[in-house]
Amino acid sequence: MMLELFIVSAFLFSIGLAIVITRKNAIFVLMGIELMLNASNINLIAMGGANGQGVFFGLFVIVIAAAEAAVGLALVLKIYHHYNTIELDKVNELKD
């Protein structure tokens, strides 16, 4: 049971990594990061720990993922207002 959960989580992590590497759109990259955070969270909660520490770790991982998504999307909006695109291969200069 644990083995299958760990394999699922490894697969989801690899897919998230592939999304982060391949995608040009910044919002796709954020989606890939969320997928990777979720995959690691499955591991934490499946392990659990003797007193259930894993559950608390997972809880705080979810909180930090929410904060990361908010700040990341704010940055994406700012980049869009500045460059008028969020394709990451076109955002390659420091000054306009």
Next chain:
Amino acid sequence: MMSDWLIYFLGAIAILSACYVLFTSNLLFAAFALVLTFISIALLYLVMGAEFIAVTQIMIYVGGIIVLIIFGVMLTNKLGNEPPRSGSHNKFIAALVSVSMFGLLCFAIVQMNFSNDMIGGSLLQIKKIGQVLFTDYLILFELAGILLLIALIGASVIASKKDAA
């Protein structure tokens, strides 16, 4: 065993919808496939016996983060009839890196020995979670609250239109 089949089924749904996110080029479809992934992961938590985390996952990811992402999609696309599409690059490097990462993780997982089967959160009732959260993890809890406040203020400052000089 019943829960084994549930884990296979939910894991298959999660993996398939994540693959859809990887291969589609439509941003909105990808966001909705991500909803499916998050819900099946929440059901996996439920199978593991961590009810509180499952409910938290649905509330925060599906109710919060996906809504934020869809707002982001709608705010960063030009008006028009064409759907929001996006291409991809570095395909070969991504396949190489992610397949080797998967192989490495599987290698490490197979080498682990699972001494005790499924501890999970089934022992943890919500009452006990609340008690432990406000005694053992009190500092961490308060820090998480402060972090969320800072993220809220920071996000609204960063995304505001006028240049903060």
